[in-house]
Amino acid sequence: MIRLALLVVMFAPILGVRGAGAAGDSVASTFVRGAGPAGDLIASTGGPAVMLAQQPPPQQQDEFIPIDELPAQDQLPAAPLLVAAYSFVVLALFAYVVSVGRRLGRVQQEMERLESDLKRGGRT
Amino acid sequence: MKKWFMPAVIVCGLMFAIAPVLIAGAPYESTMGLVQKIFYVHLPSAWTFLLAAIICGVASVRYLFGGAARQDRLAWAAAELVVLFGAITLVTGPLWARKAWGVWWQWDVRLTASLMGWMVAVAYLMLRRYGGPGSDKLAAGLALFGMANVPFIYISVNYWRTIHPTTNVVPTLPTSFGVPLWFSAVSFLLLFVLLLRVRVRLEEQRAKLDAMYLSMDA
Amino acid sequence: MSGFSRTVWLVLRKDFTVEVRSLEIAYTMLFFAVSCVLIFAFALVQEGRAPEGGAAGILWIAVAFAGTLALGRTFERERQSETLRALLLAPAARPAVYVGKLLGIVALLLAAEMLLVPLVALLFQAPLLAHPVWLALILVTGTIGFAAVGTLFAAMLVRARSRDVLLPVLLYPITVPVIIAGVRATAALLQPEMDAAVIRFWLALLVTFDVVFVTLSLWTFEPLMTD
Structure with a gap:
């Protein structure tokens, strides 16, 4: 206190x-x-x-x-704390960008597949 | 993607490349020394966190009362960014506090309110992920209640205990601290806008995909 | 207005009649709450001495846990027999249905608290019953606040998947102010000399919370319960 x-x-x-x-x-x-x-x-x-x-x-x-x-x-060395903070920021942002990118890619892929299926289905 | 998107990505990338140089060049703060440099990410991410939460809440309320699906997508995207920037805020904060206050965590107003807001956002995402059909409305209701809850958390925790640098320190910062801070804040804001746009785009594509499946079934 | 209160009364009476027939929720919830307090007693009471100031917290934790259980069970019953759908299809005002449900939950929780308070007082040697009027005020306002949010969320979640887990996940972050206020006010009550000013502050906060969240629930119950 x-x-x-x-x-x-x-x-x-x-x-x-x-x-x-x-x-x-x-x-x-x-x-x-x-x-x-x-x-x-x-x-x-x-x-x-x-x-x-x-x-x-x-x-x-x-x-x-x-x-x-x-x-x-x-008391405490500040450098490890600082490094930890900045590396967490970089990692978190990077991980998020990668995750959104992958999800977007998967949806895009599925759309393309579906579109080609539809086209093929339409012709036959 | 809109025309502004790619140039904005390049500008954002450049800003994030320059920011460390500016931060490293800023003078050491007299008593806290090196650890004070955490502020250059902590404060901007906290602001972005708050902005994302406000966007999520407003979009949710608009969706709940007869809004279009667009509002719902915006709310979902914003909620994810609340969790992201909230995590950054809540991790960098204790790392600073360990040095400055001597403790990792304090039950102070802002810390507690941020943590609760973050938890509501996590609950929001869980609800969307595991709630099944109809969870969009429920999530909007949750966001509305989460927003209404903020003043109560503030008052209750404030009466309970308080220790946190007040925001009024920001305008008093000399330019040598202020420039990197504002630069960093603008970088975070730009990044937020870009991420929000991409995330909304993901939701739009998903909606399109669902519509395609529906048209196939029909 | 008379139509509104009539609907409230009918919903309340319906829940009461169904509950009295089996007393399923009342018994299970009471037993759960008691086991909860007992577990805390085993975990915290050491060498026959209870931790100082623990009683207030444990009382409210037990109320929150038991409340979650009661909320889940009440609406699970409605879901299984498809009665909530019927209730919502009926030409009755939605807010009235909500108020009826809320009153039922509050009554159930208050009944549980009547058992919990003496039990906690006994096991944790806390003078909980020294100021019965203040305690009743704190418990009633806190319970209404907790149940107001809980009833709405439980009703919303009836249609959702994994509702059992989601209810506490959604409910606890929102009810944090109620828990803080309830615990602090009860702790102030347990002080050797009761601090009336502190209790009055927390009570005011609880009442404000109740008013705001009941109003919000009434306002959002309609759009939230519409498919």
């Missing part, structure tokens, strides 16, 4: 994230609205560190699997 709030606060200036209590049954949602002007996007590396210092230490999580330590960007 708290860690999630930390994450949200971290990204708030960059994304304009609207964060809320994501864990537990707490209905009261806290809105963390980042100002998110364009300039902040690139030059806000100092921001998260300052904000981190102000947060109370993490206490407990109810819901999600936490990352072990903050900051998150040092």
